[in-house]
Amino acid sequence: DAGITQSPRHKVTETGTPVTLRCHQTENHRYMYWYRQDPGHGLRLIHYSYGVKDTDKGEVSDGYSVSRSKTEDFLLTLESATSSQTSVYFCAISDGQGSDSPLHFGNGTRLTVT
C-alpha cells in the first residue's frame, strides 16, 4: 500500500453536512491526489497537490476543497455533502513527475450520503 493510510474507511453522512476525509503518507512523496471511483465512470481526479500549500483542481472538483499543511497529510473536504458525492474516494501519491513515476494508491474511503 506504499505507506498510505486513508481515514475513515467507511462513513455514512446526511445530505448537507460537512465531511472531511484524510490521507496520510509515510513515503515523503511530494505529489498527492484525490480520486473518486464510480460505476461506469472509472476513476476521476478531484484535486491534487504538488507540495505543501500547493494544490490545483482536477476534472471533477466542484463541491470539494482540499488542504495540505504538511507533506504527509492531504485532506479532502465536502463542505455540504450531496447524494451525488456518494462514492469511493482514493488517495494516491507519487514521488515525481517524470514519465517513469507511477502512482500508488491507498485502500479507499467508502462514503455514503443519505
Next chain:
Amino acid sequence: KQEVTQIPAALSVPEGENLVLNCSFTDSAIYNLQWFRQDPGKGLTSLLLIQSSQREQTSGRLNASLDKSSGRSTLYIAASQPGDSATYLCAVRRSGATNKLIFGTGTLLAVQP
C-alpha cells in the same frame, strides 16, 4: 479529449490459460501508460508502467505492450492462476500534464480453478 476504453468488461478463463487484456485510447500524445490491479474493497496496485518511448514492460508473468500510433496497449498474463482474479485497469497520462491519469473502466477477470 482523451478517452480510454477497456474491452471486454469481464472475462472468465480456466486456470493455466494465457490471456490478453486490451486497452485503447483516443489521443496518441501520451506520456506514459500504467496498468493497475484492483481487488474487491481494496485500492489499486501498480503492475506495470510503460513510458511513451517504450514498446513493452515485463514483470514476472505479466507483459504489457504499447503501440502509440494505433492507440493500444495490451496486458498479457501467462499461465493464469485463481489469485490473478481481480479488476485490471489501464490509465494514460497526457504529455506535458502533471501526473494526472485518465482511467479506463476496467476488465473484471475471473480465473476458474
